[in-house]
Amino acid sequence: MKKSFKWLLGIALVLTLILSPVAGLLGFAGLASAETTQNVTINATPGWLSISNTPDTFDFGTVYATTDEDTTLTGFNVTNGGSVNCSVTIQCDNWTHTSGSNDWIYGAAAENTSRLMFGVEGGSFGVAVPDADGPAVNLTAELNITDSQLWGIEIDAPSSFTHGDSQQTNLTLTGVILG
Amino acid sequence: MKGKLIGLLLIGVLLLAGCSQVTPITPYIPPADNAPVNGQPPVDRTWISPAKVQVGNFYPGARAEWELSVHNGNDATAEFAVVYREPSYTAGGYAGPPAGAKEWVIVADSSPVLMPYETRDILIALDVPVTAVITADKWEFWISVKDITQGGSIQTELCSRWLVVMQ
Numbered sequence: 001m002k003k004s005f006k007w008l009l010g011i012a013l014v015l016t017l018i019l020s021p022v023a024g025l026l027g028f029a030g031l032a033s034a035e036t037t038q039n040v041t042i043n044a045t046p047g048w049l050s051i052s053n054t055p056d057t058f059d060f061g062t063v064y065a066t067t068d069e070d071t072t073l074t075g076f077n078v079t080n081g082g083s084v085n086c087s088v089t090i091q092c093d094n095w096t097h098t099s100g101s102n103d104w105i106y107g108a109a110a111e112n113t114s115r116l117m118f119g120v121e122g123g124s125f126g127v128a129v130p131d132a133d134g135p136a137v138n139l140t141a142e143l144n145i146t147d148s149q150l151w152g153i154e155i156d157a158p159s160s161f162t163h164g165d166s167q168q169t170n171l172t173l174t175g176v177i178l179g
Numbered sequence: 180m181k182g183k184l185i186g187l188l189l190i191g192v193l194l195l196a197g198c199s200q201v202t203p204i205t206p207y208i209p210p211a212d213n214a215p216v217n218g219q220p221p222v223d224r225t226w227i228s229p230a231k232v233q234v235g236n237f238y239p240g241a242r243a244e245w246e247l248s249v250h251n252g253n254d255a256t257a258e259f260a261v262v263y264r265e266p267s268y269t270a271g272g273y274a275g276p277p278a279g280a281k282e283w284v285i286v287a288d289s290s291p292v293l294m295p296y297e298t299r300d301i302l303i304a305l306d307v308p309v310t311a312v313i314t315a316d317k318w319e320f321w322i323s324v325k326d327i328t329q330g331g332s333i334q335t336e337l338c339s340r341w342l343v344v345m346q
Contacts, residue, residue: 038236038238038346039236040234040235040236040237040238040241040242040243041233041234041235041236042232042233042234042235042243042244042245043232043233043235044229044231044232044233044245045229045230045231045232045233046228046229047228047229047230048220048226048227048228048230048248048250049226049227049228049230049337049338049339050220050221050224050225050226050227050252050337051335051337052224052225052335053333053335055331055333056329056330056331056332056333056334057330057331057332057333058332058333076333081221081224081226082226082230083220084230086230089267091267135267135268136267137267168332169332170332170333170334171332171333171334172325172334172335172336173333173334173335173336174267174323174335174336174337174338175335175336175337175338176230176267176321176338176340177230177231177340179231179270
Protein backbone atom coordinates (compact mmCIF):
# COMPACT_ATOMS: atom_id res chain seq x y z
CA MET A 1 0.00 0.00 0.00
CA LYS A 2 2.88 2.32 0.95
CA LYS A 3 4.63 1.53 -2.31
CA SER A 4 1.56 2.26 -4.43
CA PHE A 5 1.03 5.58 -2.60
CA LYS A 6 4.60 6.62 -3.43
CA TRP A 7 3.96 5.71 -7.06
CA LEU A 8 0.80 7.75 -7.02
CA LEU A 9 2.60 10.76 -5.61
CA GLY A 10 5.41 10.35 -8.13
CA ILE A 11 2.99 10.22 -11.03
CA ALA A 12 1.11 13.24 -9.67
CA LEU A 13 4.35 15.20 -9.42
CA VAL A 14 5.42 14.30 -12.96
CA LEU A 15 1.99 15.17 -14.33
CA THR A 16 2.08 18.50 -12.51
CA LEU A 17 5.48 19.28 -13.97
CA ILE A 18 4.31 18.47 -17.48
CA LEU A 19 0.90 20.06 -17.35
CA SER A 20 1.64 23.32 -15.54
CA PRO A 21 3.20 25.11 -18.53
CA VAL A 22 0.52 23.67 -20.81
CA ALA A 23 -2.19 24.85 -18.47
CA GLY A 24 -0.58 28.27 -18.41
CA LEU A 25 -0.52 28.40 -22.17
CA LEU A 26 -4.14 27.37 -22.35
CA GLY A 27 -5.14 30.10 -19.95
CA PHE A 28 -5.86 27.81 -17.05
CA ALA A 29 -3.35 29.46 -14.79
CA GLY A 30 -4.34 30.88 -11.45
CA LEU A 31 -6.07 34.20 -10.88
CA ALA A 32 -2.81 36.07 -10.34
CA SER A 33 -1.60 34.83 -13.71
CA ALA A 34 -4.80 35.92 -15.42
CA GLU A 35 -4.02 39.49 -14.38
CA THR A 36 -0.84 39.48 -16.44
CA THR A 37 -2.20 38.11 -19.66
CA GLN A 38 -4.09 41.15 -20.92
CA ASN A 39 -3.05 41.87 -24.44
CA VAL A 40 -1.44 45.08 -25.49
CA THR A 41 -2.69 46.01 -28.92
CA ILE A 42 -0.50 47.56 -31.59
CA ASN A 43 -1.58 48.93 -34.93
CA ALA A 44 0.34 50.85 -37.54
CA THR A 45 -0.84 53.15 -40.27
CA PRO A 46 0.15 51.78 -43.67
CA GLY A 47 2.05 53.97 -46.06
CA TRP A 48 5.29 55.87 -46.04
CA LEU A 49 6.34 59.34 -45.02
CA SER A 50 8.69 61.40 -47.14
CA ILE A 51 9.43 65.09 -47.63
CA SER A 52 12.08 66.89 -49.64
CA ASN A 53 13.14 70.50 -49.96
CA THR A 54 15.00 72.47 -52.60
CA PRO A 55 17.36 74.22 -52.58
CA ASP A 56 18.98 72.81 -49.49
CA THR A 57 21.17 75.81 -48.73
CA PHE A 58 21.18 79.61 -48.89
CA ASP A 59 23.88 82.20 -48.36
CA PHE A 60 22.87 85.72 -47.36
CA GLY A 61 26.34 86.98 -48.18
CA THR A 62 27.38 90.12 -46.37
CA VAL A 63 24.87 91.17 -43.74
CA TYR A 64 24.61 94.79 -42.69
CA ALA A 65 23.37 95.98 -39.32
CA THR A 66 19.62 96.57 -39.19
CA THR A 67 19.23 95.49 -42.82
CA ASP A 68 16.91 92.49 -43.11
CA GLU A 69 17.69 90.45 -46.20
CA ASP A 70 15.39 87.69 -47.44
CA THR A 71 15.11 84.86 -49.93
CA THR A 72 11.67 86.03 -51.12
CA LEU A 73 8.67 84.00 -50.06
CA THR A 74 9.24 81.54 -52.88
CA GLY A 75 12.91 80.89 -52.28
CA PHE A 76 12.38 77.28 -51.22
CA ASN A 77 10.02 74.51 -52.12
CA VAL A 78 9.08 71.68 -49.76
CA THR A 79 7.26 68.69 -51.24
CA ASN A 80 5.35 65.80 -49.75
CA GLY A 81 6.71 62.78 -51.59
CA GLY A 82 5.07 60.23 -49.32
CA SER A 83 1.78 58.37 -49.38
CA VAL A 84 0.26 60.12 -46.36
CA ASN A 85 -0.70 63.73 -45.71
CA CYS A 86 1.64 65.43 -43.29
CA SER A 87 2.54 68.63 -41.54
CA VAL A 88 5.95 70.22 -41.86
CA THR A 89 7.51 72.00 -38.90
CA ILE A 90 10.55 74.24 -38.90
CA GLN A 91 13.30 74.80 -36.36
CA CYS A 92 16.95 75.84 -36.43
CA ASP A 93 20.16 75.47 -34.49
CA ASN A 94 21.90 78.31 -32.74
CA TRP A 95 24.38 80.44 -34.71
CA THR A 96 27.88 79.06 -35.00
CA HIS A 97 30.87 80.86 -36.46
CA THR A 98 32.43 79.64 -39.68
CA SER A 99 35.33 82.07 -39.40
CA GLY A 100 36.88 83.77 -36.40
CA SER A 101 35.83 82.58 -32.97
CA ASN A 102 32.64 84.36 -31.95
CA ASP A 103 29.07 83.14 -32.27
CA TRP A 104 26.08 85.39 -32.60
CA ILE A 105 23.27 84.98 -30.13
CA TYR A 106 20.06 83.62 -31.58
CA GLY A 107 17.26 86.04 -30.82
CA ALA A 108 15.47 89.22 -31.82
CA ALA A 109 17.77 91.79 -33.40
CA ALA A 110 20.29 93.32 -30.96
CA GLU A 111 24.04 93.63 -30.77
CA ASN A 112 25.56 90.44 -32.27
CA THR A 113 22.10 88.96 -31.98
CA SER A 114 19.99 87.80 -34.87
CA ARG A 115 17.27 85.36 -35.79
CA LEU A 116 15.50 84.02 -38.84
CA MET A 117 11.92 84.76 -39.77
CA PHE A 118 9.95 82.63 -42.19
CA GLY A 119 6.85 82.89 -44.31
CA VAL A 120 5.05 81.02 -47.04
CA GLU A 121 4.05 82.13 -50.51
CA GLY A 122 1.38 84.81 -50.31
CA GLY A 123 2.17 85.57 -46.69
CA SER A 124 4.85 87.55 -44.92
CA PHE A 125 7.96 86.95 -42.86
CA GLY A 126 5.94 87.23 -39.71
CA VAL A 127 7.00 84.22 -37.67
CA ALA A 128 10.36 83.61 -36.02
CA VAL A 129 12.05 80.30 -36.62
CA PRO A 130 12.46 78.76 -33.15
CA ASP A 131 15.92 77.68 -32.13
CA ALA A 132 16.81 74.32 -30.65
CA ASP A 133 15.26 75.26 -27.31
CA GLY A 134 11.86 76.10 -28.60
CA PRO A 135 9.28 73.69 -29.89
CA ALA A 136 9.27 73.61 -33.67
CA VAL A 137 6.44 75.52 -35.35
CA ASN A 138 4.41 74.65 -38.39
CA LEU A 139 5.75 75.77 -41.70
CA THR A 140 2.63 74.25 -43.13
CA ALA A 141 -0.04 72.54 -41.06
CA GLU A 142 -1.15 70.28 -43.88
CA LEU A 143 0.80 69.22 -46.92
CA ASN A 144 -1.16 66.70 -48.91
CA ILE A 145 0.33 63.88 -50.94
CA THR A 146 2.39 65.21 -53.90
CA ASP A 147 1.68 68.84 -52.89
CA SER A 148 4.39 71.44 -52.52
CA GLN A 149 4.68 74.61 -50.48
CA LEU A 150 6.83 77.56 -51.48
CA TRP A 151 8.39 79.40 -48.57
CA GLY A 152 11.23 81.68 -47.65
CA ILE A 153 13.33 83.09 -44.84
CA GLU A 154 14.44 86.52 -43.78
CA ILE A 155 17.32 87.41 -41.52
CA ASP A 156 16.43 89.72 -38.66
CA ALA A 157 19.88 91.32 -38.80
CA PRO A 158 21.76 92.41 -35.69
CA SER A 159 21.39 96.03 -34.68
CA SER A 160 25.16 96.30 -34.41
CA PHE A 161 28.32 94.22 -34.53
CA THR A 162 31.40 93.98 -32.37
CA HIS A 163 33.07 91.44 -34.67
CA GLY A 164 32.88 90.34 -38.28
CA ASP A 165 32.96 86.57 -37.84
CA SER A 166 30.86 84.67 -40.39
CA GLN A 167 27.89 82.77 -38.99
CA GLN A 168 25.86 79.75 -39.94
CA THR A 169 22.79 77.93 -38.75
CA ASN A 170 21.07 74.78 -39.95
CA LEU A 171 17.33 74.63 -40.38
CA THR A 172 15.40 71.41 -39.96
CA LEU A 173 12.11 70.73 -41.67
CA THR A 174 10.25 67.89 -39.98
CA GLY A 175 7.57 65.84 -41.67
CA VAL A 176 4.93 64.31 -39.40
CA ILE A 177 1.79 62.44 -40.38
CA LEU A 178 -1.45 64.25 -39.58
CA GLY A 179 -3.76 63.09 -36.82
CA MET B 180 7.52 9.60 4.89
CA LYS B 181 4.08 10.16 3.48
CA GLY B 182 3.99 13.61 5.07
CA LYS B 183 7.36 14.55 3.54
CA LEU B 184 6.23 13.46 0.11
CA ILE B 185 3.01 15.41 0.39
CA GLY B 186 4.98 18.46 1.53
CA LEU B 187 7.37 18.09 -1.37
CA LEU B 188 4.47 17.78 -3.77
CA LEU B 189 2.83 20.90 -2.35
CA ILE B 190 6.05 22.91 -2.61
CA GLY B 191 6.47 21.74 -6.20
CA VAL B 192 2.95 22.77 -7.11
CA LEU B 193 3.34 26.16 -5.42
CA LEU B 194 6.65 26.81 -7.18
CA LEU B 195 5.17 25.91 -10.53
CA ALA B 196 2.13 28.06 -9.91
CA GLY B 197 4.50 30.94 -9.08
CA CYS B 198 6.36 30.37 -12.35
CA SER B 199 3.20 30.64 -14.35
CA GLN B 200 2.49 34.07 -12.82
CA VAL B 201 5.65 35.60 -14.23
CA THR B 202 5.11 34.40 -17.75
CA PRO B 203 6.31 37.33 -19.90
CA ILE B 204 3.60 39.29 -21.60
CA THR B 205 3.61 38.89 -25.31
CA PRO B 206 1.82 41.81 -26.90
CA TYR B 207 -0.56 40.95 -29.65
CA ILE B 208 1.07 42.10 -32.85
CA PRO B 209 -1.08 41.74 -35.91
CA PRO B 210 0.58 40.64 -39.13
CA ALA B 211 2.77 43.41 -40.50
CA ASP B 212 0.81 45.54 -42.87
CA ASN B 213 3.24 48.23 -43.76
CA ALA B 214 2.46 47.91 -47.42
CA PRO B 215 2.09 51.34 -48.97
CA VAL B 216 -1.37 52.24 -50.12
CA ASN B 217 -0.41 53.65 -53.48
CA GLY B 218 1.86 51.08 -55.01
CA GLN B 219 5.44 50.66 -54.02
CA PRO B 220 7.34 53.42 -52.26
CA PRO B 221 9.85 55.28 -54.40
CA VAL B 222 13.42 54.08 -54.52
CA ASP B 223 14.99 57.50 -55.00
CA ARG B 224 13.39 59.27 -52.03
CA THR B 225 14.20 58.85 -48.41
CA TRP B 226 11.17 57.62 -46.50
CA ILE B 227 10.07 55.87 -43.34
CA SER B 228 7.19 53.52 -42.61
CA PRO B 229 4.96 53.35 -40.68
CA ALA B 230 4.35 57.03 -40.01
CA LYS B 231 2.12 56.25 -37.04
CA VAL B 232 1.95 53.46 -34.48
CA GLN B 233 -0.95 53.12 -32.07
CA VAL B 234 -0.48 51.18 -28.86
CA GLY B 235 -3.59 50.27 -26.90
CA ASN B 236 -4.35 48.68 -23.55
CA PHE B 237 -0.88 49.57 -22.33
CA TYR B 238 0.29 49.57 -18.72
CA PRO B 239 3.49 49.82 -16.66
CA GLY B 240 5.35 46.56 -16.99
CA ALA B 241 4.21 45.95 -20.54
CA ARG B 242 6.27 46.03 -23.71
CA ALA B 243 5.28 46.96 -27.24
CA GLU B 244 7.41 46.52 -30.31
CA TRP B 245 7.22 47.53 -33.93
CA GLU B 246 9.68 47.62 -36.80
CA LEU B 247 10.32 50.96 -38.45
CA SER B 248 11.44 50.77 -42.06
CA VAL B 249 13.99 53.38 -43.06
CA HIS B 250 14.84 53.84 -46.72
CA ASN B 251 17.88 55.67 -48.02
CA GLY B 252 16.82 57.44 -51.21
CA ASN B 253 20.29 58.78 -51.92
CA ASP B 254 22.64 57.39 -54.51
CA ALA B 255 25.34 57.35 -51.87
CA THR B 256 25.74 55.65 -48.53
CA ALA B 257 24.09 57.62 -45.75
CA GLU B 258 24.12 57.43 -41.98
CA PHE B 259 20.86 58.02 -40.16
CA ALA B 260 20.08 58.97 -36.61
CA VAL B 261 17.06 57.10 -35.28
CA VAL B 262 16.20 58.47 -31.87
CA TYR B 263 13.44 59.18 -29.39
CA ARG B 264 12.08 62.71 -29.76
CA GLU B 265 9.76 64.92 -27.74
CA PRO B 266 6.79 65.76 -29.93
CA SER B 267 6.46 69.34 -31.16
CA TYR B 268 2.72 68.90 -30.70
CA THR B 269 0.37 66.06 -29.85
CA ALA B 270 -2.81 64.57 -31.25
CA GLY B 271 -6.12 65.78 -29.79
CA GLY B 272 -6.69 64.29 -26.34
CA TYR B 273 -3.10 63.12 -26.01
CA ALA B 274 -0.57 64.46 -23.53
CA GLY B 275 3.14 64.73 -24.04
CA PRO B 276 5.31 61.86 -22.88
CA PRO B 277 5.67 61.21 -19.14
CA ALA B 278 8.94 62.04 -17.43
CA GLY B 279 11.39 59.26 -18.09
CA ALA B 280 9.76 58.15 -21.33
CA LYS B 281 13.03 58.61 -23.19
CA GLU B 282 14.52 55.82 -21.09
CA TRP B 283 11.68 53.48 -21.96
CA VAL B 284 12.17 53.63 -25.71
CA ILE B 285 14.70 51.24 -27.15
CA VAL B 286 15.94 51.65 -30.70
CA ALA B 287 17.71 48.50 -31.82
CA ASP B 288 20.00 50.41 -34.17
CA SER B 289 20.11 54.16 -33.59
CA SER B 290 22.78 54.99 -36.17
CA PRO B 291 22.26 52.74 -39.17
CA VAL B 292 24.46 53.22 -42.20
CA LEU B 293 22.43 52.46 -45.29
CA MET B 294 23.75 51.70 -48.73
CA PRO B 295 22.26 53.61 -51.68
CA TYR B 296 18.55 52.79 -51.99
CA GLU B 297 18.70 50.32 -49.11
CA THR B 298 15.72 49.77 -46.83
CA ARG B 299 16.28 48.54 -43.32
CA ASP B 300 13.83 47.49 -40.63
CA ILE B 301 14.75 48.79 -37.20
CA LEU B 302 13.05 47.43 -34.11
CA ILE B 303 11.54 50.04 -31.83
CA ALA B 304 10.43 48.87 -28.40
CA LEU B 305 8.48 50.66 -25.72
CA ASP B 306 9.44 48.91 -22.51
CA VAL B 307 7.93 50.59 -19.49
CA PRO B 308 9.03 49.44 -16.03
CA VAL B 309 6.35 48.21 -13.72
CA THR B 310 7.25 50.98 -11.26
CA ALA B 311 6.64 53.76 -13.78
CA VAL B 312 4.10 56.38 -12.84
CA ILE B 313 2.01 57.47 -15.80
CA THR B 314 -0.84 59.80 -15.04
CA ALA B 315 -1.99 60.51 -18.58
CA ASP B 316 -4.51 58.11 -20.11
CA LYS B 317 -3.22 58.93 -23.56
CA TRP B 318 0.24 60.14 -24.44
CA GLU B 319 2.47 60.52 -27.43
CA PHE B 320 6.12 60.43 -28.37
CA TRP B 321 7.96 60.53 -31.67
CA ILE B 322 10.77 58.58 -33.24
CA SER B 323 12.98 60.90 -35.27
CA VAL B 324 14.80 59.70 -38.37
CA LYS B 325 17.35 62.03 -39.87
CA ASP B 326 19.99 61.55 -42.52
CA ILE B 327 22.97 63.05 -40.72
CA THR B 328 25.05 63.05 -43.88
CA GLN B 329 22.81 65.68 -45.48
CA GLY B 330 25.11 68.34 -46.80
CA GLY B 331 22.92 71.43 -46.96
CA SER B 332 22.04 73.86 -44.24
CA ILE B 333 18.32 73.18 -44.72
CA GLN B 334 17.77 69.59 -43.73
CA THR B 335 14.82 67.27 -43.47
CA GLU B 336 13.74 65.00 -40.66
CA LEU B 337 10.97 62.40 -40.63
CA CYS B 338 9.11 61.45 -37.48
CA SER B 339 7.05 58.38 -36.70
CA ARG B 340 4.34 59.11 -34.17
CA TRP B 341 3.65 56.68 -31.35
CA LEU B 342 0.24 57.16 -29.75
CA VAL B 343 -0.16 55.27 -26.50
CA VAL B 344 -3.46 54.55 -24.77
CA MET B 345 -3.23 53.21 -21.23
CA GLN B 346 -5.59 50.66 -19.70
